[in-house]
Amino acid sequence: MARGGINKAVVHKARQAILGRGEHPSIDAVRIELGNTGSKTTIHRYLKELEIQKPPATTSVPDLSASLMGLVKQLAEQLREESDACVEEAQKSFDVENAALNAHLQECQQSLAAAQQQLQIQGAALAAESAELATARSSLQSEHTRNATLSQAVGELNVRLADKDEQIASLEDKHQHARDALEHYRTASREQREQDQRRHEAQVQQLQAELRQLQQTLIIKQDEVTRLNRDNERLLVEARHVQRECQHLKDQQEQHALETRTLSANLAQSQGAREELQRQFQSQGQQLELVGGERRQLLKQVELLEQTIEALRAAQQAAAEAEKAQEQK
Template sequence: MARAGVTYHDVAKAAEAIKTQGQEPTVDRVREHMGTGSKSTIAPLLKRWRSDNGEAADIGGLPNDLVEVVKSLHERVQQMADHRIEQTRQEFEASNKELRKELADSKNTIAQLTARQQDLESQIERQNKEKSALDKSLEDVRISLVKAEAQRDEAIVRTAELKESIAELKQENKDIRDHFEHYQQRTAEDRQQEREQFRIDTQGLKDQMQELQHRFDQAESRASELFDANAQLQSNADKLEQTNATLNRDLNGKVDETQNLKRDLEDAMTKNQEYQHKNEQLAEKIAALTAQKADVDKELAVLSQALKATKTELKTIQDKVTYLTDENKVILQEKAMILGQFKQLQGSL
């Protein structure tokens, strides 16, 4: 199918112009004269023009068979070259298109794997940060637990000290009671005389006993508070141990999840290497196709050289035919002269 803008009229006009210049209209000359059109478009139009203009007639005195053979050879070589070039171009374009598609798919896959790898790295980094935070929290809990245990031990020691102090106070109270009883016995005989003094001393002892009782009550209250604080510390220690166990379970879960993410990352890296290997294979295929294209270009150059050689040989044949034609004309002229002289001799005889 003729390309838009290239018509039979254009080809015919160009062929006639070339023929007017004394040259043989060929596909290359017509294409060069028009400045556009492909060989596959111009060739059938030029063939039609030759058929319409009776190009089978004698050209420059050449034999018709020789002209037809040369034209047929030229057209066949030209068509073979055009067909081979077009076929090679189509094959190359198809292979190039397929390779470009595979390369684009590989790039997309690599981009997806790279994004997945970055996501995994981000997740691993986030998990590491969370693990560090959990480790810090666990360390804080351990420190708090140690402090709580120290406070508990201190409270136990303090409780023991308070118990000893209470025991001492009880012993002191008992001694005072014993001393008071002994004092009562000693002062029973002169109670009347020393009643006022006894009353004063008794009141003083009562005040002292009240003070000691108050101190004893305070000590018991303090011991009760210490016991409550010890129970609270023990409860806090139990809660801290439970929290520690929970944190350890969460930490183990995070470690397992980190290991799974590392395995996913290794799988992704393996797939990435496989796609890189495929990409290298595609590059090798492209290089091979490029080498094939170079071979086709070389073969095309050889065909072009053969075509040029054929044209040169055709030119040589045309020149030789022209020379033989001229020589034949001279021989015919000489023959005519000899026949005229022979007729003159016959007339004179």
């Protein structure tokens, strides 16, 4: 497209100047003559029209004067120039509209590419969310299975705990029977001692006083036996003390062997029975401590399992809420 001011008359003038110098009026030569202005396409079109155009025959219209012919030529030339200007202006408008359309097309293509890229990103995000949902569902199923396993384990531990409670109850019954036997023994021993004291109170007044002190000590110790779970160790210490007192009494009894031989034999028998009962109480106390330790361990395991179940329920609820939120999205 030619620039502003380039028209057919200008191209014709440049062509005539080149022909006047005896040179060939090529497109490049004409453009150089015009000062390197104008489109080669426009110059080529104007040159082609000038070559096709034939000079008017002056003899075909004898009645027209030369001035009139010049005016007609000028009008024809002006008409051509105006038509060329209109065509050039239309070409400019077309080029502007074409550039605008090309720019708009490029923007649309960019928008389409951006939309496709966004669609790909959303597709990838949807795939990732689907994978996360599948993972969450798998984890939820695993947690369901683990919850069922833990519930079964809790049931088994509850059964074991019930068995241990029954064992503890059985041991407590045995302990009660042993306390009853000890009470019966204390009654019998007290009666025997009273009989011995009535028989020998004239001869062994000092020994009776010591025996009464020993009886009081034994009664105190026997009362403490009923609290076996708390005072077993103290009972053993005091029992050893009683043994030492008994040994001391035996030493004194040797001085009165002729008078108190029967009483000494009864006391030795009572001491052996009391020691046997103490060993039974000690064994039962150890069994009670072992059973109590097992029961505490089972209770701790039950507490840990209950905490684990609570955590699993919380995780299950969170996974369910996440799945619900995902379905709502």
